[in-house]
Amino acid sequence: MAAKVSGASDKSVQDVLLHDVTPLSLGVATKGCIFDVVIPRNTPIPTSNAKTYVTVYDNQLSATINVYQGERSKSTDNHLLGKFEIFGIPPASKGVSHVMNCFEIDANGILTVTASITSTGKMKKLVISNENGRLSKEEIENMVNDVEKYKHEDQEFKKKEKALNALEDCIYNMKNKIEEHSVKKSVHHEIL
Incomplete structure (x- = not known):
């Protein structure tokens, strides 16, 4: 950039194109406070x-969408940019209904997060501008430095939460199988 402004004539410098980038990852909090990067x-x-x-x-x-900016595994260790709730999810068993979260950043750095219920198409959105809740350059640098500082702690947290979620899912599936088996056994006894 400095070479371009100063008028340097080197062809390789003249062809350099700079792009704005997201300074930190953007994502949502999922079950167990895990930060899932979008x-x-x-x-x-x-x-x-x-x-x-x-x-x-x-x-x-309904589902609450908590939008975070950061690099840590635990969502609450990151910076909360905003949150909103979407209602109208059709009643169903756990894991059946889907909510799609779309993150879009325009050329001006404005973040728009849209949540939509896949089966009904119902949508809700949150718009976060640059001046609205974003971190300063110094705060961003501190968060990037914290990644290495808390790397082991973050890995342990993520491992523990994934294991807990897997255990809860296993218990849920076993409970459903037991209930299913009990209903079949009850129906069988009534027929005899």
Whole structure:
């Protein structure tokens, strides 16, 4: 950039093109306070990306979308940019209903997060501008430095939460199988 401004005539310098990038990863909090990245750090902007999430409870009717900026595994260790709730999820078993979260950053750095219920198309959005809740350059540098400082702690947290989520899913599946088996056995006895 300095070479271009000063008028340097070297061809390789003249062809350099600079892009704005996201200074930190952007994502959402998932079950167990795990930070799930939707747009990774240093992604050139403008950009957009979407991820689909499933319900975590039986007959879940709404979902709270917590939007974070940061690099840590635990969502609450990152910077909360904003949150909103989407209602109208059709009642169903855990893991059946889907909510798609789309993150879009325009050329001006304005982040728009849209949540939509896949089965109904119902949508809700949150717009976060540069002056609204974003971190300073110094705060961003501190967060980037914290990644290495807390690397082991973050790995342990993520491992523990994934194991806990897997255990809860296993218990949920076993409970459903037991209930299913009991119903079949009950029906069988009534027939005899």
